[in-house]
Amino acid sequence: MQVDLPDVLAEVTAQFERYEKALVANDVAVLDELFHDDARTLRYGIGxxxxxxxxxxxxxxxxxxxxxxxxxxxxxxxxxxxxTAVASTLFYRDTAPGKVGRQMQTWVRFGQRWKIVAAHVSIIDEARDQKT
Known part of the structure; x- marks a missing residue:
């Protein structure tokens, strides 16, 4: 298996960036589009x-x-x-000082479209030595 094929990595990165833009803009239509329409798709959120x-x-x-x-x-x-791809990121909100969010997504290609099939979001206290 080849890991990080440049063209595939570019495709997934573009979709991840599209997700981030839709998330902060609350573009629900795009967010819904990016999740796989299946009863087995899951998202573990903060609450x-x-x-x-x-x-x-x-x-x-x-x-x-x-x-x-x-x-x-x-x-x-x-x-x-x-x-198949996995996207992981840390995130910070000005409204939650001292906290760091963690997000992981599993992406799968269905035909020509990349979809999230599993996602996990959590927030923890930020370690003093790991601040960005």
């Missing part, structure tokens, strides 16, 4: 465990658009072959 595309889209539709701005750091995207 919720969402099983299935329907639960994920319902969460997005009901979520407040306030306070979504964030900056990311130490983003690592790794592709495995031509159809």
């Amino acid at each position: 919720e465990n969402l099983y299935g595309y329907g639960a994920i889209t319902a969460f997005r539709a009901a979520r407040s658009p306030v306070g979504l701005m964030r900056r990311t750091a130490k983003t690592v995207i790794t592709t495995y072959g031509r159809d």
